Amino acid sequence: MESRSPSYKGHRYPAEVISHCVWLYFRFPLSFREVEELMPQRGVLVSHETVRRWCATFGQACANGLRRRRPRSGDEWHLDEVFVRINGELKYLWRAVDAGGNVLGVLVQSRRGEAVARRFFRRVMKKTRAVPRVVVTDKLRSYGAAHREVMPCVEHRRSKYLNNRAENSHQPTRRRERAMKGFRSAGAAQRFLSAFSGISGPCPAAVRGTHA
Structure with a gap:
């Protein structure tokens, strides 16, 4: 559940150290080894393999904690999808942002048909616990x-020229x-x-607060 705070029980490093390493990796284009190289400046010796395990275990929880501390998402949603190459195959990355550019949800899928669109609408509504006033998309049918099935009472604007916010959020x-040479x-x-989209601008103190 997103409402749960991560548990650091059983880890010999303080929660603040773990959270800071996770924040560094997702916030900046750093490798696990580069995070390892930065931590001695804070008097911490940790291996890149340990950093990798921390990111896998606590990345999503830290992102969820940061999201809870942000203002409520706006009621104008922008949705878009782009190709991503994963292990040599093309997949679709679906993304929803509000008018302020805050990422509301992401979904990686092999297709971009109606069934996936329905799933993505419902996924974002469940995650935000909200229904938008208007959704803006390109002209994908x-x-x-x-939209007609999941949120028929919501205004739907369809134009590639109105959807720059969603398109820019892919950058x-x-x-x-x-930097990662693909997924x-x-x-x-x-x-x-999912974790990367939630860990962006907030300072490390905000991340440390996720376990309070």
């Missing part, structure tokens, strides 16, 4: 069909994708991007 992912699997991409 799947959006229209899913940080593209930069990180290049190895769809599951790994989903896990990384």
Whole structure:
């Protein structure tokens, strides 16, 4: 459940150290080894393998904690989908942002049909616990069909020229994708991007607060 705080019980490093390493990895285009190299400046010796395990275990929990501390999402949602290459195969990355550019949800899928669009609408509504006033998409037909079924009372604007917010929100992912030299699997991409989308601007103190 997103409402749960991560448990650091059984880890010999303080929660603040673990949270800071996780924040560094997801916030900046750093490798696990580069995080390892930065930590001695804080008097902490930790291996890159330990950092990797921490990110896998606590990345999503830290992202959820940061999201809880942000203002409520706006009621204008922008949705878009782009290709991502995963282990040599093309997949679709679906993304929803509000008018302020805050990421509301991401979903990695092999297709972009109506069934996936419906699933994505419901996923974002469940995650935000909200229904938007208006959704803005490109002219992909799947959006229209899913909109009529899932949220028929919500205004739907369809135009590629109105959807720059969603399109621009893909840029940080593209930069990180290049730095990581791609994703190895769809599951790994989903896990990384779900945490990555939630860990952006807030300072490390905000991340440390996720376990309070």
